[in-house]
Amino acid sequence: MFAHAAQQPPAAPADADLAAAAAEISTLRTEIARHNGLYHGDDAPEITDSEFDALVRRHEALERSFPALARADAPTTTVGAPPKAGFRKVAHARPMLSLENAFSEEEVREFAARCRSALGLPPTAPLSFAAEPKIDGLSLDLRYENGQLVHALTRGDGAVGEDVTANVRTITDIPQNLPHPFPQILEVRGEVYMTKDGLASLNIDRAAQGRDPYPNCRNAAAGAVRQKDPAKTAARPLRFYAYATGELSEPIGDTQMRQLATFARLGFVTNPHSTACPQVDDLLAAYQRIHTLRPDLPYDIDGVVYKVDEVALQAQLGNVSRTPRWAIAHKFPAERVVTRLEAIDIQVGRTGAQTPVARLTPVFVGGVTVSNATLHNEDEITRKDLRVGDLVIVERAGDVIPAVIGVADSDEDRSVRAPYSFPRQCPECGSDTVRGEDEAVRRCIGGLSCSKQRVTRLIHMISRPALDINGFGSEAIAEFVEARLISEPADIFRLHTRRGDLLSRKGWGEASVDKLLSSIEEKRRSPLNRALYCLGIHQVGQTASRDIARQYTSHSAVRALIDRLLGERRAALDAAGGTLDQKSLDRLHETLAKQIGIAGIGPEIVRSLLNFFDDSDNARMADELAAEMIIEDVVYVTASSPITGMTIVFTGSLETMTRDEAEAEAQKLGAKTSGSVSAKTSILVYGPGAGSKLAKAESLRVRTMTEAEWRLFIAPPGVS
Known part of the structure; x- marks a missing residue:
C-alpha cells in the first residue's frame, strides 16, 4: 500500500492495547486474505469494494499505530490471488501491480503532493496527470513478439498469471497481428469487460437454460475468459480496453496519453474518456464528469484512475510493495436504494460457517437488479436490528455484491415484526451450531457429515494449495456428488472403479475421463503437509499444516499426536464431570499447544484440530482418505551438502x-x-x-x- 505522509511515532502502547491490536490485526489479515481470494481467484466476492477497502484501511491504521505488529507478508501487501488450477501458470515479465485507493478530494491532493515531493518538485510546480475510467472487468496482459500475439495472461497473484491465450484469441478487440512499425517485444495491459447490454442478453439465455444469472459484468467477463472451451468464450460478448504497458523492447510514447495513441494506431481500443490533466483541479473535474456519465456508459466502472503522465517520471517514482507510487484509483461512493427484506437465508461454508443472506424484493441499483445481499454474521443483524419484513437500505459499492446498511426510516410499525433469532441448527444437516467466544461466526459441527460442507470441502481438497488435482473443478465435484459418484474424500481416489459410470455421463468422453483419472492418480502420492491441509480443518491453514508436517515428519506420528492430545482432553473433561467453563477450556488448549511445541500453533488451532478429529465421522473419513493415499514423510538429509549450514x-x-x-x-x-x-x-x-x-x-x-x-x-x- 502507498506509504502515507510521515507521522509522529505513537507512544509505546500498553500491553493490553497491544494484545487487543494483535488480535484484531490477526482477524483482519484472515478476512482480507479470504476476500482477496474470493474476488480475484474465484470471481465470487462476498462483500462490496467499499467494505473490503474499509478492512484494508483499518489494518493499515493499526500497523501505523503498532509498528511492532507490521508484517512483510501481510495480505495487504499482496496482489490478486494465486492462479487457479486448470490453466498453465506463466510468470509475468514485469509484475502486474494493484492500485492504492482514494475516497476523497483531500486524498487525491495528498497523492499529487507526495508525487511532487518524491520527485523533488516544489508544491506549486506543474505536474501533468492522465485520468481514465476504472473499468470493472478482468485485468489481462497481452504479449506480442515481432508483431504476433504469443500469450495472454490474467493478473493471477501479480507475479504469475493464468495462460488464457486460446480464449483471448476469440475477442475481436484484441489484434492477433500488429501493423508496422511495432516494437520487437510489446506487452499491452488492459481490461476485458462485458457491456451491460451484453450481460442482459447473456442472462436471458442462461435463464432459458435454467441457469443462475451472472450478478454483474465483471463476474460474467471473468467467467468467460476462464472457460475451458474457447468456443464458449467466443460465444460471450467480450470487449477489451488497452491502458498500460508491461515489458517493452523500446518506448512507445513518452507520456501515458501518447502511449494510448500508439495503442490506437496498433489496432487496440482505448477509452474515449481518457484525458490529460495539467493540474489536480483538472483531475477532480474529470472525476465529476465521468461520475456524471456513469449511469449512461455501456459498461460498469467503479472509479477513475489517475496516473502521472510522463513515463520517465513514473519510472523515477517507482513502486511501493504491491502498488505504484505514480498512480491511484479514486473510487466512486456507494449507491443506495430502499427495498423490502423478505427473508433471511443461511448459507453454509466449507468450515461450517453460517453466513446470513438477505432475500430482497428485487430492486434496480448500480446498473443491475438486486434480489439478495450479504448480512455478514448474526452480530450485524442484531446491531442493525434487522427484522424480516423491514424496509431496508441496500448499498452497492464497486459494482460487486450489495450489502444491507440498515433499516430505512418509515412510518411503519415495526413492533409487529419479531426480532430475528439466528438459528441454532444447521439448515443443511440439522446439526447443532456453535460459536467460539472470540469469533463472530457461528459454525455447524456436522463436519463432513453435513452435505453442504461435504461439497465445499471436496472442492477445497482438490484445489491448488491442497492436493492440486488438475482438471478437476468445482462444477465436476458438485456434479459427481449429486450423482452419488463421490460423497467423501476417499471416494475421489476410488473414482477409477467408476470409470464406466463416468463415461455414461453427458460431456464426459474417454479422453476427458482418462485425463481426470490420470490427474487423480498423480496426486495419490502427496506430501504430508498437503494431506493435512486438504482436510479443510478450520484454523489449520497452509502454514500450520506445513509446520506440523516439518515437526512430526510422518502421517503416523501426526495421527498419534492427535490421538494423544484427544485422550488428554477427554480425561480432563471426565475429571471435571464432563464440562469445563470457557476459561478452563482455554487454559487446557494452551497447555496442549505447548506440548506440540511449534511457534505459531496456539490454543485456537489446537482446539479446531481436536474438535475435527473428536467427531467420529470426520476421523473415519480422514483415516479412509489416508488409506487411499501414499502420504510422503518429511525426510531431512543433512549430511555433506553444498548448502549445509548456509x-x-x-x-x-x-x-x-x-x-x-x-x-x-x-x-x-x-x-x-x-x-x-x-x-x-x-x-x-x-x-x-x-x-x-x-x-x-x-x-x-x-x-x-x-x-x-x-x-x-x-x-x-x-x-x-
Missing part, C-alpha cells in the same frame, strides 16, 4: 516449485531459511518479480542465483 532466502515467483517446497528442500540439505535478507544471508535465490530483496542482496554483495542456477548448485554429483 542461510538461504527465496524471493520472486518460483516456476518449478512453491516457496514452501523450496524452503523444505533447502532444510533437508542442512540449510536454514529466512524470509529477509541480511549480511548473514548466504544465498538469495530469485525468480521473476523479485524486487527489494534482490536489490538489498546485491547492495550487501550477497551471492544471488536464478532458480535454474540453484537447481544445478544443489544437484547431486553427476546429475544435471
Whole structure:
C-alpha cells in the first residue's frame, strides 16, 4: 500500500492495547486474505469494494499505530490471488501491480503532493496527470513478439498469471497481428469487460437454460475468459480496453496519453474518456464528469484512475510493495436504494460457517437488479436490528455484491415484526451450531457429515494449495456428488472403479475421463503437509499444516499426536464431570499447544484440530482418505551438502516449485531459511518479480542465483 505522509511515532502502547491490536490485526489479515481470494481467484466476492477497502484501511491504521505488529507478508501487501488450477501458470515479465485507493478530494491532493515531493518538485510546480475510467472487468496482459500475439495472461497473484491465450484469441478487440512499425517485444495491459447490454442478453439465455444469472459484468467477463472451451468464450460478448504497458523492447510514447495513441494506431481500443490533466483541479473535474456519465456508459466502472503522465517520471517514482507510487484509483461512493427484506437465508461454508443472506424484493441499483445481499454474521443483524419484513437500505459499492446498511426510516410499525433469532441448527444437516467466544461466526459441527460442507470441502481438497488435482473443478465435484459418484474424500481416489459410470455421463468422453483419472492418480502420492491441509480443518491453514508436517515428519506420528492430545482432553473433561467453563477450556488448549511445541500453533488451532478429529465421522473419513493415499514423510538429509549450514532466502515467483517446497528442500540439505535478507544471508535465490530483496542482496554483495542456477548448485554429483 502507498506509504502515507510521515507521522509522529505513537507512544509505546500498553500491553493490553497491544494484545487487543494483535488480535484484531490477526482477524483482519484472515478476512482480507479470504476476500482477496474470493474476488480475484474465484470471481465470487462476498462483500462490496467499499467494505473490503474499509478492512484494508483499518489494518493499515493499526500497523501505523503498532509498528511492532507490521508484517512483510501481510495480505495487504499482496496482489490478486494465486492462479487457479486448470490453466498453465506463466510468470509475468514485469509484475502486474494493484492500485492504492482514494475516497476523497483531500486524498487525491495528498497523492499529487507526495508525487511532487518524491520527485523533488516544489508544491506549486506543474505536474501533468492522465485520468481514465476504472473499468470493472478482468485485468489481462497481452504479449506480442515481432508483431504476433504469443500469450495472454490474467493478473493471477501479480507475479504469475493464468495462460488464457486460446480464449483471448476469440475477442475481436484484441489484434492477433500488429501493423508496422511495432516494437520487437510489446506487452499491452488492459481490461476485458462485458457491456451491460451484453450481460442482459447473456442472462436471458442462461435463464432459458435454467441457469443462475451472472450478478454483474465483471463476474460474467471473468467467467468467460476462464472457460475451458474457447468456443464458449467466443460465444460471450467480450470487449477489451488497452491502458498500460508491461515489458517493452523500446518506448512507445513518452507520456501515458501518447502511449494510448500508439495503442490506437496498433489496432487496440482505448477509452474515449481518457484525458490529460495539467493540474489536480483538472483531475477532480474529470472525476465529476465521468461520475456524471456513469449511469449512461455501456459498461460498469467503479472509479477513475489517475496516473502521472510522463513515463520517465513514473519510472523515477517507482513502486511501493504491491502498488505504484505514480498512480491511484479514486473510487466512486456507494449507491443506495430502499427495498423490502423478505427473508433471511443461511448459507453454509466449507468450515461450517453460517453466513446470513438477505432475500430482497428485487430492486434496480448500480446498473443491475438486486434480489439478495450479504448480512455478514448474526452480530450485524442484531446491531442493525434487522427484522424480516423491514424496509431496508441496500448499498452497492464497486459494482460487486450489495450489502444491507440498515433499516430505512418509515412510518411503519415495526413492533409487529419479531426480532430475528439466528438459528441454532444447521439448515443443511440439522446439526447443532456453535460459536467460539472470540469469533463472530457461528459454525455447524456436522463436519463432513453435513452435505453442504461435504461439497465445499471436496472442492477445497482438490484445489491448488491442497492436493492440486488438475482438471478437476468445482462444477465436476458438485456434479459427481449429486450423482452419488463421490460423497467423501476417499471416494475421489476410488473414482477409477467408476470409470464406466463416468463415461455414461453427458460431456464426459474417454479422453476427458482418462485425463481426470490420470490427474487423480498423480496426486495419490502427496506430501504430508498437503494431506493435512486438504482436510479443510478450520484454523489449520497452509502454514500450520506445513509446520506440523516439518515437526512430526510422518502421517503416523501426526495421527498419534492427535490421538494423544484427544485422550488428554477427554480425561480432563471426565475429571471435571464432563464440562469445563470457557476459561478452563482455554487454559487446557494452551497447555496442549505447548506440548506440540511449534511457534505459531496456539490454543485456537489446537482446539479446531481436536474438535475435527473428536467427531467420529470426520476421523473415519480422514483415516479412509489416508488409506487411499501414499502420504510422503518429511525426510531431512543433512549430511555433506553444498548448502549445509548456509542461510538461504527465496524471493520472486518460483516456476518449478512453491516457496514452501523450496524452503523444505533447502532444510533437508542442512540449510536454514529466512524470509529477509541480511549480511548473514548466504544465498538469495530469485525468480521473476523479485524486487527489494534482490536489490538489498546485491547492495550487501550477497551471492544471488536464478532458480535454474540453484537447481544445478544443489544437484547431486553427476546429475544435471
